[in-house]
Amino acid sequence: MITLHPEQAALLGAALFVGVVARRLPRAVLWVVLGGVSFVLSTAWARYDMPYPPWFTGMCDAFFCIGLHHYGKQKWESRLYNLFQLSVLLSIGQLIGFFRNVVELAEFLGLNEGVIEPHQVYVIGLETINWLALFLILAAAVVTPERLHGRVYPGRDTAPRIRWAQRALHAQRASPPWAEGPE
Numbered sequence: 001m002i003t004l005h006p007e008q009a010a011l012l013g014a015a016l017f018v019g020v021v022a023r024r025l026p027r028a029v030l031w032v033v034l035g036g037v038s039f040v041l042s043t044a045w046a047r048y049d050m051p052y053p054p055w056f057t058g059m060c061d062a063f064f065c066i067g068l069h070h071y072g073k074q075k076w077e078s079r080l081y082n083l084f085q086l087s088v089l090l091s092i093g094q095l096i097g098f099f100r101n102v103v104e105l106a107e108f109l110g111l112n113e114g115v116i117e118p119h120q121v122y123v124i125g126l127e128t129i130n131w132l133a134l135f136l137i138l139a140a141a142v143v144t145p146e147r148l149h150g151r152v153y154p155g156r157d158t159a160p161r162i163r164w165a166q167r168a169l170h171a172q173r174a175s176p177p178w179a180e181g182p183e
Contacts, residue, residue: 008043011130012036018134022141031068031080032137038064039130054122058091076140080133087129094122 004012015036022028038060046053061084068081093099099118106112 004043007127008039011039011127011134014131014134015039018138018141021138025141025144027073027077028137028141031077032134034064034067035130035133052095054091054094057126058088058095061087061091074140076136080136083129083133083136087126090122090125090129094119 015032019029019032022032042053042057042060045056050056065081065084065088068077068084072078072081097118099121103112103116103118103121107114
């Protein structure tokens with residue numbers, strides 16, 4: 001049985017919360033569930049001391065990116081895609097020893113006197129990306145036209161800000177040039 005660290009349990013609890021809040025936006029629930037599966041699989045891989053945990057984590061995130069690239073339809077899904085691209089990049093950085101070199105350089109310059117280890121830099125980066133992804137999905141679920149229709153706050157003109165947020169999150173994403181097909 002896998003025991004979770006408190007920060008991992010908090011992340012899964014937050015994913016459950018976001019899934020409940022986003023229940024009327026099926027695409028958001030889908031990405032929360034798939035992101036949770038990716039998180040659980042990569043955590044289990046590392047906990048059972050399987051070979052190359054950063055490689056496996058990067059592959060899980062890469063498959064998540066492929067799914068977002070092909071099935072994402074709105075701008076917030078494009079931003080989620082960018083976050084998970086960064087997660088794949090972090091995994092590659094851990095595999096090639098980038099964080100070890102950065103920590104050694106910081107120690108050489110006297111900026112890090114054994115305060116943080118290279119693996120901690122990697123894990124903190126991944127956790128930050130996961131929290132940002134959940135926040136983005138939560139924002140997309142809360143700022144939907146269906147939820148905000150007719151809600152006006154007396155004494156404040158919030159309509160322009162709400163319309164801006166809706167355009168920023170729920171507009172159709174631009175298709176990449178290669179998806180257009182032959183002319």
